[in-house]
Amino acid sequence: xxxxxxxxxxxxxxxxxxxxxxxxxxxxxxxxxxxxxxxxxxxxxxxxxxxxxxxxxxxxxxxxxxxxxxxxxxxxxxxxxxxxxxxxxxxxxxxxxxxxxxxxxxxxxxxxxxxxxxxxxxxxxxxxxxxxxxxxxxxxxxxxxxxxxxxxxxxxxxxxxxxxxxxxxxxxxxxxxxxxxxxxxxxxxxxxxxxxxxxxxxxxxxxxxxxxxxxxxxxxxx
Amino acid sequence: xxxxxxxxxxxxxxxxxxxxxxxxxxxxxxxxxxxxxxxxxxxxxxxxxxxxxxxxxxxxxxxxxxxxxxxxxxxxxxxxxxxxxxxxxxxxxxxxxxxxxxxxxxxxxxxxxxxxxxxxxxxxxxxxxxxxxxxxxxxxxxxxxxxxxxxxxxxxxxxxxxxxxxxxxxxxxxxxxxxxxxxxxxxxxxxxxxxxxxxxxxxxxxxxxxxxxxxxxxxxxx
Numbered sequence: 001x002x003x004x005x006x007x008x009x010x011x012x013x014x015x016x017x018x019x020x021x022x023x024x025x026x027x028x029x030x031x032x033x034x035x036x037x038x039x040x041x042x043x044x045x046x047x048x049x050x051x052x053x054x055x056x057x058x059x060x061x062x063x064x065x066x067x068x069x070x071x072x073x074x075x076x077x078x079x080x081x082x083x084x085x086x087x088x089x090x091x092x093x094x095x096x097x098x099x100x101x102x103x104x105x106x107x108x109x110x111x112x113x114x115x116x117x118x119x120x121x122x123x124x125x126x127x128x129x130x131x132x133x134x135x136x137x138x139x140x141x142x143x144x145x146x147x148x149x150x151x152x153x154x155x156x157x158x159x160x161x162x163x164x165x166x167x168x169x170x171x172x173x174x175x176x177x178x179x180x181x182x183x184x185x186x187x188x189x190x191x192x193x194x195x196x197x198x199x200x201x202x203x204x205x206x207x208x209x210x211x212x213x214x215x216x217x218x219x220x221x222x
Numbered sequence: 223x224x225x226x227x228x229x230x231x232x233x234x235x236x237x238x239x240x241x242x243x244x245x246x247x248x249x250x251x252x253x254x255x256x257x258x259x260x261x262x263x264x265x266x267x268x269x270x271x272x273x274x275x276x277x278x279x280x281x282x283x284x285x286x287x288x289x290x291x292x293x294x295x296x297x298x299x300x301x302x303x304x305x306x307x308x309x310x311x312x313x314x315x316x317x318x319x320x321x322x323x324x325x326x327x328x329x330x331x332x333x334x335x336x337x338x339x340x341x342x343x344x345x346x347x348x349x350x351x352x353x354x355x356x357x358x359x360x361x362x363x364x365x366x367x368x369x370x371x372x373x374x375x376x377x378x379x380x381x382x383x384x385x386x387x388x389x390x391x392x393x394x395x396x397x398x399x400x401x402x403x404x405x406x407x408x409x410x411x412x413x414x415x416x417x418x419x420x421x422x423x424x425x426x427x428x429x430x431x432x433x434x435x436x437x438x439x440x441x442x443x444x
Contacts (some may be wrong), residue, residue: 066314
């Protein structure tokens with residue numbers, strides 16, 4: 001059986017869980033706390049980071065972007081990167097936006113500070129980072145709204161890895177109650193459409209020990 | 223004429239300059255100080271970051287990973303991502319290693335602290351970051367040596383985007399004299415091979431105003 005080593009609140013792991021489901025691929029999840037630096041996991045990935053994908057034949061694919069591109073190449077239907085080089089460039093631009101810019105400006109300031117620092121023993125959150133993350137998220141939600149005002153999905157007329165990457169970050173932040181949906185109706189409408197996809201359902205059932213999500217987290221009509 | 227908006231010491235920009243040269247593609251360089259947030263540049267890229275590639279017909283490709291994948295798709299010869307999905311996964315894994323892990327652990331602690339903070343007016347370097355960067359670089363140079371002890375190039379028998387990404391970071395750090403080559407003979411041998419490629423030569427002629435590189439920077443026999 002195909003196996004994905006993941007951490008349930010990590011956006012990079014969530015992105016791949018949604019992607020594999022959208023492709024109709026079966027897999028089992030293996031929870032991995034990368035910060036524990038388990039020897040058997042380090043042997044799979046010298047970088048010591050989730051996600052890691054192990055195919056049924058043992059083929060091991062490491063690093064979130066490499067895994068997403070591999071999955072798209074080997075299991076091309078349905079296409080989630082776009083049909084032409086220019087369409088794919090737009091999908092990848094937005095994946096880069098969320099996994100790069102959004103990650104630095106928002107996710108690291110909120111999720112990493114509030115959850116990862118506690119789990120890996122680095123202590124409590126830095127209040128300056130929290131303030132920055134809470135301030136920065138607004139411009140990104142406005143950008144989501146701006147895009148879906150012009151297109152059906154973030155990168156164009158088709159649902160793509162760009163929507164998946166954005167929803168992976170926002171869903172992890174939503175788990176800790178840090179997405180101000182009420183002030184961003186356009187982004188909320190888009191997220192409701194992503195959230196209602198069958199590929200998204202397993203994420204809504206996630207439970208991290210000791211950290212319960214807010215009631216609206218799993219609610220499709222939030 | 224094809225145009226690349228770049229910053230000469232930015233690894234992401236250097237990666238694309240080498241890639242375009244390896245592909246035999248002509249282009250002109252447009253220096254862009256992204257931190258100045260020039261309106262015409264922000265219109266090209268809402269994220270406000272270099273590199274940006276503009277094709278002769280005006281097609282604009284944004285974000286370093288998206289540009290590299292686009293160039294490989296549209297100009298496939300010579301192949302620089304690998305011949306099979308698994309070979310490409312290994313190239314992309316190592317590109318992710320350098321643009322992700324190495325960037326966070328080394329480049330941001332040294333290059334961003336010493337050069338970018340000064341240029342964008344954020345003040346002098348944080349000495350704790352400098353110490354961390356100088357400590358972290360050793361394990362990465364050992365990893366380069368470990369890889370080329372087992373393979374001709376970083377990702378396998380063929381020169382690839384993995385070598386380009388790694389050399390882009392290391393060459394920028396070499397410009398500020400922060401690569402301890404003398405303690406890492408294996409990595410130095412590999413870098414000497416990359417450095418002697420014609421695609422690399424333009425980078426060795428780079429001059430940032432007010433910041434001269436050390437004498438060995440442009441020397442092929444360093």
